[in-house]
Amino acid sequence: MDFDLVTLDGRLIPVGSPDQDQLACTWDPASDLGTLFELDVPDQNFPYKELTALGAAMVDGRIVIGDGGDHQGFAMWDLETSKVWLSAQEGGTASVVRADFGDRSKLLVGFAGAWGVELWDLSVAEPGD
Numbered sequence: 727m728d729f730d731l732v733t734l735d736g737r738l739i740p741v742g743s744p745d746q747d748q749l750a751c752t753w754d755p756a757s758d759l760g761t762l763f764e765l766d767v768p769d770q771n772f773p774y775k776e777l778t779a780l781g782a783a784m785v786d787g788r789i790v791i792g793d794g795g796d797h798q799g800f801a802m803w804d805l806e807t808s809k810v811w812l813s814a815q816e817g818g819t820a821s822v823v824r825a826d827f828g829d830r831s832k833l834l835v836g837f838a839g840a841w842g843v844e845l846w847d848l849s850v851a852e853p854g855d
Contacts, residue, residue: 730782730824732789741782741805743793748777750791750805768801768813781822783831785848792833792846794819800835802848 729742734754743750748767753760765777776795783790790811794800800822801813818838825832825845833846 728778728780730780732782732784734784734789741780741789741791743777743780750777750793750803752789752805763805763808765803765808766810768799768810779819779822781824781833783824783833783848785831790848792822792835792848794822796820796838800837800846802846
């Protein structure tokens, strides 16, 4: 399991993934209300459901997550629709960290078995990329 925090309507909201079931969840501590999201599979040829490295951000008022695992390539989802925004299926995902640059959030992604990292800009992604 991994999680991140986003600010929604002035409140900190934990966003997480309980690991290998293609689910994500949010929890509002103020109301004690949790929501579960069943995420679309990023690639039918690689239907792994291993989400152990998660970063989350607000994009145009919506929660967008970037996630993956040792055998799951990095992908981004819009939680409101559970649709994949974009995916990179080659290799696994070791870590995801959100970095905020003014009003733009980016995800720094480290891939399993690789020394390099990539910086993904959530604001330029479009659903289905």
